[in-house]
Amino acid sequence: MTEVWGSSGTGEEEGPRQASGTPCWTGLLVHDLEATKEFYGALFGWSYYDPGPRHLGPYVRATLDGRNVAGIGELPHDRQLAGSWTTYLASDDADVCAEWIHCAGGTVGVGPLAAERAGRLVLAADPAGASFGVWQGQRLLGSRPERTPGTPVWHELVTHDASVVLKFYRALFGYEAKAAGDMDGETVTLHVDGRPVASIRSAGPALRQPHWMPYFEAADVDAAAGRVTELGGRVVSAPQETPAGRVATVTDPEGSAFTLLRTAR
Known part of the structure; x- marks a missing residue:
């Protein structure tokens, strides 16, 4: 189990608690x-x-x-x-x-x-x-507005059918949901207090296991994807342009998936 707490030390976040669902x-x-x-x-x-x-x-x-x-x-x-x-x-x-x-x-x-x-x-x-x-x-680090390379900037739930699990997450956190076109399938953006905080994407029945996908900012997605391979990871989806910016989905050497993103400026 991954813990999110520990004794006070380097990097503790300060400020008000994040809004529910963020x-x-x-x-x-x-x-x-x-x-x-x-x-x-x-x-x-x-x-x-x-x-x-x-x-x-x-x-x-x-x-x-x-x-x-x-x-x-x-x-x-x-x-x-x-x-x-x-x-x-x-x-x-x-x-x-x-x-x-x-x-x-x-x-x-x-x-x-x-x-x-x-x-x-x-x-x-x-x-x-x-x-x-x-x-x-206590306040913890979610998406970073300053888009610093190496930090999480977005979170997306990849699932079989977005409409099915959307009801579940709206019941928990009261999200406002807005549909968005996407080249890979149906995507719903989740909003808290009028601000987009995450998304749910339908990947169809072929998806092996639904999962939450973290997006990490990268200064150069193509170079970072190449580096992943050099370090023993794998490129699942080659770098491509999207409305959000240039992205590539990769895995680390143990197979944990994450997405590299160069946010559209």
Whole structure:
């Protein structure tokens, strides 16, 4: 399990809590923590620190310019789960949110539980099986408006049918949803307080496993995609132009998918 808390240290975010439903953190579960640190460090220039004692195994926070970017935790050696990125959505009340997840057809796997003095956490799956987290507490880093290379700038749920799971997420967070044309299929943009915060994209029945996809800003998507291959990862979708900017979907050496984005200026 990827934790989003720890003792106070480098890169703690300050300011008001994010609005409910806003992506506020992204974490990664892996089998080889040291190799994963090397991969993302070489790709994005991330540095790492240990946020403090925990009982669930090795864990680090990745930073850029002294600010938290993401969390990486190592799976127990006896767990054969595939590594994956997890998007955490802010909540005003994690306990109420967990109840709504049950009522709306989702599954709660962990929590609600206290994250030391930092807040409360829920790990869950939506009705289509996509895993996500719910976070209530201190401000954490979601999408970065300054578009700094190496930081998460967008989060997208890739699922079989956007219209099916849209009802689930709107019940949880009260999103305003707006349809958007997309060359790959139906896309719905989720808004909080009139501001776009995430999207849901229909990928059709051929999709193996619905999942939340983090987008990381890249100064040069083509060069970054090439670097992914050099470092042992794989390019899933070659660089291409989209209304949002130039993108390429890739995986790290363990197979965890993420998207590189050069935001349209």
